[in-house]
Amino acid sequence: MITSRGIEANPEKCKAIIQMQSPQTMKEVQRLAGRLVSLSRFIPRLAEKAGPIFTLLRKPKDFQWTNQCEEAFRNFKTFLMTLPILQRPDHKTDLLLYLAVAENAISAVIVQEHQKVQTPVYFIS
Numbered sequence: 001m002i003t004s005r006g007i008e009a010n011p012e013k014c015k016a017i018i019q020m021q022s023p024q025t026m027k028e029v030q031r032l033a034g035r036l037v038s039l040s041r042f043i044p045r046l047a048e049k050a051g052p053i054f055t056l057l058r059k060p061k062d063f064q065w066t067n068q069c070e071e072a073f074r075n076f077k078t079f080l081m082t083l084p085i086l087q088r089p090d091h092k093t094d095l096l097l098y099l100a101v102a103e104n105a106i107s108a109v110i111v112q113e114h115q116k117v118q119t120p121v122y123f124i125s
Contacts, residue, residue: 014039022065026056029063052068089121093112
């Protein structure tokens, strides 16, 4: 959603995850993953943070919601209460790209600098 403050996540999408119970079935994990991906531009290092959840999607017959999955899920619920506000790109200002490499994920953020403050434009993971 574009507002006077910048680009903000749809609060209804955030609320849907915040109010979810811990997934009990593979279908519920798929629903959670889809909701997280729909907000990916607002979530830095999504692939790394959601690693335990996304790993479950590779093993549909061996469903087991682990402590690591639960911790990642709870962290997302907390994070989604205060998502960053992204800035609309200013075509007169250079874009900067920062990369983060973890063992199982690569993430990036595109930022722009305004008055010596870097503000995020887009998160990629």
